[in-house]
Amino acid sequence: MKYSNVFLCLIALVFFQCNSPQTYEDQKKPEINRFEIELVAENLNQPMSMDILDDGRILIVEKDGAVKVFDPNTFLVNTIAQIPVNKRFNQPFTTSGMKYDADDGMHGVVMDPDFDNNKFVYMYYSPESEIAKSLVVRYKWEGNSLDLESEKILLEWPTQRERCCHWGGGMVFDKKGNLLIAIGDNSGFNINAEDGDSRRTSGNTNDLRGSILRIKPQPDGTYSIPEGNLFPKGMEKTRPEIYIMGVRNPWRLSLDSQTGWLYWGEVGPSTDEFNRAREAGNFGWPYFIANNQKNTAIKTEYDTLKIVNNSQYNTGLVELPSNPVPSIAWYDRNPAEAFPIPGSGSLSAVGGPFYRKADFKGAERPYPAYYDGKWFVTDYVRGWIMAIEVDEDGNYKSMEEFMSEGTFTGVNDMDFAPNGDMYVLQYGHDSYASYAKDAKLYRIKYNNGNRKPKAIASSDKTAGSVPMKGRLLTEGTIDYDNNISDYKWVLTAENGESIVYKEQNPVVNIEVPGVYQAILTVTDSDGATDTDTIKLVAGNDPPEVLFEFPESNSSFYFPGDQVQYSVNISDEEDMEIDNSQVSVWADYLPEGFDLQVFMDTLKNSPLYLSANAILGQQLVKQNNCFQCHNLDQKAVGPSFNEIANHYRGTDGVYDQLSKKIIGGTKGTWGQTEMPANPSVSLNEAKAIVDFILNSTLKPGDKSSLPISGSLKVPEDTNAGYLVLKASYKDKGFEKITSIETVEIVGLKNPRVYTADFDTLSNMRLYTPHFKQPNNLIPNDKKSFIGLKNIDLNGICTLGLDIIDFPKVKDSFWKISIRIDSSDGEIIGTSMLSELTVADDGFITLPIKLTSVKKNLFIVFENSKYEKGVDEFEIRSIKFIK
Secondary structure, three states, X not given: OHHHHHHHHHHHHHHHHHHOOOXXXXXXXXOHHHEEEEEEEOOOOOEEEEEEOOOOOEEEEEOXXXXXXXXXXXXXXXXXXXXXXXXXXXXXXXXXXXXXEOOOOEEEEEEOOOHHHHOEEEEEEOEOOOOOEEEEEEEEEEOOEEEEEEEEEEEEEEOOOOOOOOOOOOEEEOOOOOEEEEEOOOOXXXXXXXHHOHHHOOOOOOOOOOEEEEXXXXXXXXXXXXXXXXXXOOXXXXXXXXXXXXXXXXXXXXXXXXXXXXXXXXXXXXXXXXXXXXOOEEOOOOOEEOOOEEOOOOOOOOEOOEEEOOOXXXXXXXXXXXXXXXXXXXXXXXXXXXXXXXXXXXXXXXXOOEEOHHHHOOOOOOOOHHHOOEEEEEEOOOOOEEEEEEOOOOOEEEEEEEEOOOOOOOEEEEEEOOOOOEEEEEOOOOOOOOOOOOOEEXXXXXXXXXXXXXXXXXXXXXXXXXXXXXXXXXXXXXXXXXXEEEEEEEEEOOOOOEEEEOOOOOEEEEOOOEEEEEEEEEEEOOOOEEEEEEEEEEOXXXXXXXXXXXXXXXXXXOOOOEEEEEEEEEOOOOOOOOHHHEEEEEEEEOOOOOHHHHHHHHOOOOOOOOXXXXXXXXXXXXXXXXXXXXXXXXXXXXXXXXXXXXXXXOXXXXXXXXXXXXXXXXXXXXXXXXXXXXXXXXXXXXXXXXXHHOOOOOOOOOOOOOOEEEEEOOOOOOOOEEEEEEEEEOOOEOOEOOOEEEEEEXXXXXXXXXXXXXXXXXXXXXXXXXXXXXXXXEOOOEEEEEEEEEEOOOOOEEEEEEEXXXXXXXXXXXXXXXXXXXXXXXXXXXXXXXXXXXXXXXXXXXXXXXXXXXXXXXXXXXXXXXXXXOOOEEEEEEEEO
């Protein structure tokens, strides 16, 4: 009998496995490399919200009132309307630092559930008017434009424009055709001031602000009140439209299609929330945050069973609905402890879509069942996407990272398209900036099938004298399915003769001088292939070029100092170095530009271009300027040479041309219109002008620096790097062409920010604000930061940039400067209490002079360490001679 039961169980297991609509593969967590992030649209202007049509097109609204449509088939973005919206505050105060920039404007958009038939689109915005107010308006969209004459105002309510912030903006329809609208508390941060007292909005039963509304739009442009809202129609001192009250700044709304429950992200005063509502309710703000923790800004006594709104600005009920609903997840500026939320410092919870796989039957590439019943959420500042799993009651169960911290920059909205792709709308971190660089639309596609391999060809020797023996390498070749079935190399000579290798990393021995192509082809078991090619030069060893810095530091430049340099060149075949083939260049790379990216362009740039002009050259390529301009021939627009000859010597030419680049122009060179490039900053435009004005120069117009010499560093220099480049082109050998070797080095600014540290341990990342550099906080009894291979020659002092140093000066922290390792030789040490602040704000610590390159470690120790006590932030360090 026992064996019969086992047999029956096995039959049942096979049956359920064969008949289950969701296989084990579909339910297990997918590898992250199955998700492809694709940039599909850019050059957007403060995009705020989006909604996705059944045909896959995406309707996007921008803060300044533009209504745009992205077509995934053509990748084109077209503007279908421009709605006049308010863009300014009345008072000179915003969180951005700009004088009158407003959080007002366009906030949200959603299409009618019966859009295919009625073409109705609903928008929430603050109109351009003398009276401060907000509206929910219905328009009709037909063809290629939104009919602004079809306007039907459903809702209108007064707002304040004296101080920022909080307009909300999320909009969604439920299955019953009810429209839910997220409205922020329209309040500043001082609860004792009228425009900062959110008790007058979020805590006011008679005010629509600080609420999530639920109404039923009617065909004639009016609305009715559905059953189940927080207050019955006709109740004194209440608004029947309110479904959820007591919210601060609710962003994106999402509904679980299976349960009908509502989910949203909410930005708090210093604690942000992810919320769920199964029914109408009070979510506590401004009296409670997170899991019903009291708001310390309110001094009067109250509890969850009796909330009394005694604000002089309250126009609603005095006693508010009790038992406010707590958040299902929350986090603040410190590292999260209750939930596995990445990051610390600045924060801004957005929310995102709730995923049900049943909603994507027949979709081209739905996300796997592993994510069924999970809520995708993001944070505007931190740039991660998390997946929150909830239990059968909608309560928090678990949370895990979907996309890691920093993947995106300033996400405003996320949603799934009918084909299963997730779209991510990025406003960017440049608040109120028109056409900011990071204002983009991405999509994240899931691939549940075979993934194409990626071939990477290399060799341990790409040039040399004959016989040239080396190994061809496939290092870096990737196949995420681990099913590469075939590696093939084809080594082809200039005469067409070739040798085929079936090994993965074959050894080749080239005896005949010449230039060879080595082509790698990788094939997986499903037949997907990829190729990569490298060039091998046999018969000529490349020259060696080396920078040396006698009597100078080889890691850093110092303002006001002299940098002594020399270039040493050797070549196996050239018996004598031809100095006419040596060129040396040096210039300063401004702060904020990536050295490696710059070096890639600098390598092939001529001597006559400055660093700023080379940056301009990069920007010309990035902004597709060559589509309309050639260097020396007229295209759609004039050549860069023509522009340079026309404007060179003109007073104010940099400002004049920069304005044309940014704002566009027409008529200067005929009737052809040059489009605006509003995403280009003024400094970037000037770099482009620098490149254009130097486009007529030719080799020889600027002479090389000497092979050895001295560079005077200006006192006011604060560049990211002093970059030096040297190159030598040898004479070739017999029939083999000459080879040029380029050597580039970058001497760092002596001030090094935390982002540039090479190693760290037990240090916590802290983001003061998304526009500021990250800081580090020692996070244990022993923590350290480090830099690799640093030249300490001539450096006698290390400066520490410690935030709020006086607060921790008398603590038990000890700082040690060590070399080689975090336990290595100490070259400087002190208790924090023994250090003083120099005139430049750095805390200085003397170190022993060391004349060789070392790995440097700054170690923080506190035997009495207690989390949250005597914490301090390190922003940067400075090397001082």
